[in-house]
Amino acid sequence: MLKIGQYNTLKVSRVVDFGAYLDAGDDIEILMPAKFFDSDPKPGDEVTAFVYTDSEDRLIATTEKPYAQVGDFAFLQVAETNSVGAFLDWGLEAKQLLVPFSEQRDRMREGGIYLVYVYLDHTTKRVVASGKIEKHVGNVVPDYKTGQKVEALLVKHTDIGYKCIVDNLHWGMIYANEVYRPLTLEEKITAYVKRVREDGKIDLSVTDRARARTSSLSDEILEKLRQSPEGFLPLTDKSAPEAISGLLQCSKRDFKKAVGKLYKDRLIALGEDGIFMVRN
Numbered sequence: 001m002l003k004i005g006q007y008n009t010l011k012v013s014r015v016v017d018f019g020a021y022l023d024a025g026d027d028i029e030i031l032m033p034a035k036f037f038d039s040d041p042k043p044g045d046e047v048t049a050f051v052y053t054d055s056e057d058r059l060i061a062t063t064e065k066p067y068a069q070v071g072d073f074a075f076l077q078v079a080e081t082n083s084v085g086a087f088l089d090w091g092l093e094a095k096q097l098l099v100p101f102s103e104q105r106d107r108m109r110e111g112g113i114y115l116v117y118v119y120l121d122h123t124t125k126r127v128v129a130s131g132k133i134e135k136h137v138g139n140v141v142p143d144y145k146t147g148q149k150v151e152a153l154l155v156k157h158t159d160i161g162y163k164c165i166v167d168n169l170h171w172g173m174i175y176a177n178e179v180y181r182p183l184t185l186e187e188k189i190t191a192y193v194k195r196v197r198e199d200g201k202i203d204l205s206v207t208d209r210a211r212a213r214t215s216s217l218s219d220e221i222l223e224k225l226r227q228s229p230e231g232f233l234p235l236t237d238k239s240a241p242e243a244i245s246g247l248l249q250c251s252k253r254d255f256k257k258a259v260g261k262l263y264k265d266r267l268i269a270l271g272e273d274g275i276f277m278v279r280n
Helices: 210-227 241-248 252-264
Strands: 007-016 019-023 029-033 046-053 059-062 073-081 085-092 095-100 113-121 126-130 149-158 161-166 170-175 188-196 202-205 268-270 275-277
Touching (some): 019 046, 029 046, 046 126, 073 095, 073 149, 149 202, 210 241, 210 252
Parallel strands (some): 170 202
Antiparallel strands (some): 007 046, 019 029, 113 126, 149 161, 188 202
């Protein structure tokens, strides 16, 4: 089934001077202009392309990569406004993304960057965007296991941490005490589920949990010891949490677990002022 506003894998049905038509089924053909082909297309060739409608509501295929597709949340910049609404820079050379006035929380201004949700208007078959984020998040019951990997879009920084949109479906939160590296609003990161709350919101961590996290941190500590001329790291279980996170971007608890593992494996020795690498 053809997915407008998303990527599709289609076969070339016929070639013309200005490009090729792709077979979308149900007697639908979609033009892909010649400039988007790396080599001369032939009937039967498979092409993966992004499909959208142009200003005359004709289906067009392109290998350009939009900043967001249908079902995505993204921060996009307003290229221009007119009596219809705001038009966003979508990353496509010949197409901007409309946010109708009815879908704007506040009047969007040219040059402004806004968080929007990209969707297909099933009446017009046009891809449009909405700035009314709340009605598009939290409409599906979350079904995650503890430690499961997710994609999180950072949308707001608060006193307690970072508010996120998880997998383009749910609200999530990364608490400040879980952050051990710089994070930036509008950034998409890999995060891990700590728990799903009764209200359907998800508590996240930016690091994998338990054994995998300890093993990864142990490797990092060993690498830093190898890079040190003396094979020494000036950290102990009495070091301030800020000193540990500043050097290793981890919590004191995780540091102590990793050091314990290395000591048990006889890879390090413990000193009063820090840890030493055991030389074979």
